[in-house]
Amino acid sequence: MHIFIMANSPGELVGWVRPAVEKLKEKQKKVIIIVVIPPCQYASGMEREVVENFPEVDLVVGPSQYLKYLFLGIRPSSFRGVKRGVVVFLGGDPFHAVVLSKRLGLPAVAYMQKPRWKRYFKKFMVLDQAAREKFMAKRAEENKVFVVGDLTVDGIKLGMSREEVYNYWGLNSGNFIISILPGSRPEMVRYMAPFFLRAAELIKKELPKTQFLLALSPFVPKEELVSLDESEVSKVFQGAKIKLKKDNEKWKLTTESDLEVLVVEGRQHEALNVAHLIITIPGTHTLEAAYLGIPMLVAVPLNKPEAIPLDGLAGLVGGVPLFGSSIKRWIVKWCAKRIKFTAIPNIRAGREVIPEIRGVIEAEDVAKEAIKLLRDPNGLARMRKELR
Structure with missing residues (x-):
């Protein structure tokens, strides 16, 4: 059969x-x-x-x-x-x-x-x-x-317990762990990785002991994380200048401020499960994190709206030479005003269970909200309870 x-x-x-x-x-x-x-x-x-x-x-x-x-x-x-x-x-x-x-x-x-x-x-x-x-x-x-x-x-498959993950990746369970998910499409990851790492730099400045993981989608080669020139990123928003290096058989992203972010390949669910907070864009992983009961912050930058994929005719229009990008930019902005939620847990609940930051935003906006969440243990506990 x-x-x-x-x-x-x-x-x-x-x-x-x-x-x-x-x-x-x-x-x-x-x-x-x-x-x-x-x-x-x-x-x-x-x-x-x-x-x-x-x-x-x-x-x-x-x-x-x-x-x-x-x-x-x-x-x-x-x-x-x-x-x-x-x-x-x-x-x-x-x-x-x-x-x-x-x-x-x-x-x-x-x-x-x-x-x-x-x-x-x-x-x-x-x-x-x-x-x-x-x-x-x-x-x-x-x-x-x-x-x-x-x-x-x-x-959702967890091959290791939290304790095993802490040991495997050298994490301190007593300090904050933030897992970053920049998406599953290379053209999105090229922009979101520097954007989220800039936010991570700002979080680290306020909460110095915070540890960061970047959970890489199996659909994105790790080289894409650093494939976009800094000048191209800066046309959309301020991002961190990042480098990819291998250290003791593990890949890491580093920035000029000495931030180190461990790149996780193949164990995305483990990276979600050990986090105190996940910073991500909308997608299926928000639902996976919800089932694991992990608090999230969802960022939806509309700084480059023509790069956002759309269904049907609206998506095809964006590829039309000369004026396609302008039309798609207008469509995305029009849709954004009418869409109440973008994260699947919020859509299903019909209300905001996890915070969403939407619009023309900068890394500072994401960092500020993340710090606020991490400094509110009761709020994180409520979010975990609602997600489960």
Whole structure:
């Protein structure tokens, strides 16, 4: 039996696809799992390479292969001779899963939280009973909608205890630990790494014993952290001048103020779990941190709005020569005024559980809020309780 899994962005591939394929292979060892990655405006460019390293995945069809199949009818070899199987939608645009289902003559099922494309999917898997009731309200057939829980929870794997992490990375558990997550797209990380490290310098000045980790996404090579010239960063906001060095088999980022930040590769969940505070941009990791009960500060700089990925036509307009960037800049600012929250825990709660700093901001704004949070142990305790 063949299982075709359709997903594309970094958060979906690591947060949903990875735990799903692990469980599938555990239950059905002979099943053939093929992950199809359509184009995505949120992509890092490393999606295929990362998924090929999932041991449970047998074959990966990347964006270029998929587009050739979609528009030219050039069928990947892994699509041939398929008689039994299913197409599983785990994120992105449902259109691609529906098209693949029709062309292969296989049924399609979907993991989604909003009732869309009801006619085209045989089954829907949803987060909780509240999501199921939304489907029922839209006249979805009762026997087609199943509550399966949050795949993100299944994707959280801690290979070491906190004590083991302290020893492994040489951390002092008695002092503050801040984990920085600059994103999963290289073009974002190039700007956010210097920005967050400038904030870290300011925090260190006020709280000298604070320790910093930078949890690097598997979709971003560490060289991207220092790939952007300081003059380019300064066109957007003031960032730290950083260098990447290897010290005792561990990679570190250093700044001119002698700040050292340990670069964590491959143990992102451990880096979240030992932190007193996480400083990050919006994304799936905010949900992972919420399940771990770790306080967060989410920064959404709109200093360079044309660099922010958007869905649909708005995202495509940004690539139009000459005036595309200007139009996208206006769209982002227009949307920002109407979006109440950007962090997933806040969106789900319908209120601000974790603070968000949004707009044209500087590192000083992030540092000031982080220091305020760290100096309020009761506030951090309340946030932990609400997140859990």
